[in-house]
Amino acid sequence: VTQLxxxxxxxxxxxxxxxxxxxxxxxxxxxxxxxxxxxxxWAPNLRVIAGCSYMLGAATVGPVPRTYARDLIAxxxxxxxxxxxxxxxxxxxxxxxxGLQVDERGNANLIGIYDEDDRPLLRGPGSGGLPVLTAHTPxxxxxxxxxxxxxxxxxxxxxxxxxxxxxxxxxxxPADALxxxxxxxxxxxxxxxxxxxxxxxxxxxxxxxxxxxxxxxxTAASVASRPPLRETEIELLHQFSPPTVRSEQDAR
Amino acid sequence: VLDPRTAVADVxxxxxxxxxxxxxxxxxxxxxxxxxxxSPGELVVVAGFGGLDVDIVVGSGxxxxxxxxxxxxxxxxxxxxxxxxxxEGGQVETWDLDEGILFAALKARAQYLxxxxxxxxxxxxxxxxxxxxxxxxxxxxxxxLKVDPLPIDVALLWAEAADRDGNVLxxxxxxxxxxxxxxADRRVVQVERLVETEVLARHPDRVSAWQADAIVxxxxxxxxFGSNVLTEDLxxxxxxxxxxxxxxxxxxxxxxxxxxxxxxxxxxxxDEDAFLEGVGVRRLRELMA
Numbered sequence: 001v002t003q004l005x006x007x008x009x010x011x012x013x014x015x016x017x018x019x020x021x022x023x024x025x026x027x028x029x030x031x032x033x034x035x036x037x038x039x040x041x042w043a044p045n046l047r048v049i050a051g052c053s054y055m056l057g058a059a060t061v062g063p064v065p066r067t068y069a070r071d072l073i074a075x076x077x078x079x080x081x082x083x084x085x086x087x088x089x090x091x092x093x094x095x096x097x098x099g100l101q102v103d104e105r106g107n108a109n110l111i112g113i114y115d116e117d118d119r120p121l122l123r124g125p126g127s128g129g130l131p132v133l134t135a136h137t138p139x140x141x142x143x144x145x146x147x148x149x150x151x152x153x154x155x156x157x158x159x160x161x162x163x164x165x166x167x168x169x170x171x172x173x174p175a176d177a178l179x180x181x182x183x184x185x186x187x188x189x190x191x192x193x194x195x196x197x198x199x200x201x202x203x204x205x206x207x208x209x210x211x212x213x214x215x216x217x218x219t220a221a222s223v224a225s226r227p228p229l230r231e232t233e234i235e236l237l238h239q240f241s242p243p244t245v246r247s248e249q250d251a252r
Numbered sequence: 253v254l255d256p257r258t259a260v261a262d263v264x265x266x267x268x269x270x271x272x273x274x275x276x277x278x279x280x281x282x283x284x285x286x287x288x289x290x291s292p293g294e295l296v297v298v299a300g301f302g303g304l305d306v307d308i309v310v311g312s313g314x315x316x317x318x319x320x321x322x323x324x325x326x327x328x329x330x331x332x333x334x335x336x337x338x339x340e341g342g343q344v345e346t347w348d349l350d351e352g353i354l355f356a357a358l359k360a361r362a363q364y365l366x367x368x369x370x371x372x373x374x375x376x377x378x379x380x381x382x383x384x385x386x387x388x389x390x391x392x393x394x395x396x397l398k399v400d401p402l403p404i405d406v407a408l409l410w411a412e413a414a415d416r417d418g419n420v421l422x423x424x425x426x427x428x429x430x431x432x433x434x435x436a437d438r439r440v441v442q443v444e445r446l447v448e449t450e451v452l453a454r455h456p457d458r459v460s461a462w463q464a465d466a467i468v469x470x471x472x473x474x475x476x477f478g479s480n481v482l483t484e485d486l487x488x489x490x491x492x493x494x495x496x497x498x499x500x501x502x503x504x505x506x507x508x509x510x511x512x513x514x515x516x517x518x519x520x521x522x523d524e525d526a527f528l529e530g531v532g533v534r535r536l537r538e539l540m541a
Binding site for chain 1: 278320324329331332336342349355371424478479483
């Protein structure tokens with residue numbers, strides 16, 4: 001586990017507020033760790049749905065909540081019904097979407113990558129529930145564990161998650177719901193013409209970022225340095241167990 | 253009350269088959285294995301948050317179309333290797349949708365609706381899917397989606413227990429399987445135990461009344477996936493994923509090689525117990541602990 005990985009988890013955590021209801025998706029160990037960090041330090045009331053189980057009150061579970069794990073179900077505070085998961089969209093949940101591709105408008109693609117003749121080059125896992133979780137919520141994020149030009153692209157092949165503010169407004173969704181795209185190297189905020197970098201991880205230059213990003217990097221009015229990890233954060237993250245940062249690299 | 257082979261014997265070539273469970277848990281693998289042995293072919297496979305069970309069916313060449321919101325495994329990084337092989341090689345057609353659109357399509361089928369309406373997904377590629385028509389409400393000017401009914405011929409599901417009347421004891425979480433059960437013409441439910449109705453009545457909040465048309469007792473039959481009595485075998489799943497991915501390279505993309513490997517890994521030439529016998533008592537006891 002590198003310092004960048006831990007900084008990345010902490011960067012995800014810092015976006016979470018005490019009154020949020022966070023929906024941790026499948027294979028989101030990094031988001032789960034971020035939730036635990038936030039709850040431990042500044043968001044004790046953060047409500048969490050993880051592994052398709054509700055974590056009521058101060059309830060917590062082991063290091064990595066695989067969805068529907070036996071122990072998790074046995075220890076559940078309340079039963080999560082997948083059949084009713086979208087019945088309460090007026091009670092918005094915060095989520096961190098991922099993607100095979102994320103484009104400079106803030107759209108994410110989990111469906112697949114296609115060539116110019118629309119033939120599939122890489123079949124993805126599918127959009128899951130993210131199109132719903134990111135539709136009516138006033139706040140969601142995109143988390144990209146693999147910051148590379150093949151993931152961060154000018155245009156996605158397919159749109160699973162609509163982050164583009166203007167396109168969202170056209171179809172009647174909260175326009176500014178996408179708050180940030182966060183990677184181990186940087187944080188991008190939506191700007192007038194697309195994503196703008198407003199935070200760089202420790203030791204990462206704008207030149208390096210541009211080299212490792214598949215769309216032209218625009219900068220916000222000011223670009224901050226990602227805050228260094230505090231001792232307490234490092235201790236807690238190690239205590240919570242090292243993250244297995246998501247990656248589709250092996251499968252490609 | 254049927255055995256797995258009899259339960260799927262009527263699945264016709266080209267049938268639309270929904271498979272329940274989610275990710276690493278709750279998949280009726282005794283039924284899936286029997287289906288692969290029966291090999292009706294040209295199936296339309298439907299899943300919500302499918303696991304590698306769906307990958308196994310598609311990778312074995314049994315499907316002509318995949319309709320799924322998601323297919324994947326948790327616990328190791330991998331994209332579904334059989335689906336990648338089939339889709340990228342042009343062997344299988346996909347209808348891309350998300351969980352919300354899938355549920356809307358199943359609801360329309362279950363409730364005899366000409367279509368159901370849905371809003372999330374507007375503006376995404378999913379709004380252009382075969383089951384979906386983008387529309388604008390003339391009164392409000394709001395964009396929305398019309399979602400066609402999705403007929404399901406057979407739903408293959410798993411539950412903790414059931415009685416002879418088809419009353420089903422859910423584990424707790426439902427994986428979204430209720431939508432499949434409501435939309436399907438026929439519901440086959442694989443269970444860990446066949447019990448008396450009085451046993452179900454002790455857990456009234458977990459009983460789905462008359463939800464099964466056929467019950468298939470198959471203890472530990474979700475293996476390699478998890479259940480109320482079994483932790484999923486991550487080592488098996490990861491090995492499956494790795495070996496199928498490697499076989500694609502070794503075979504030069506010959507899709508028949510996928511079917512051969514899957515048949516070997518699932519002991520498809522053996523009887524109902526052959527798969528679990530191949531896994532062995534020691535491993536099963538580890539996963540039950």
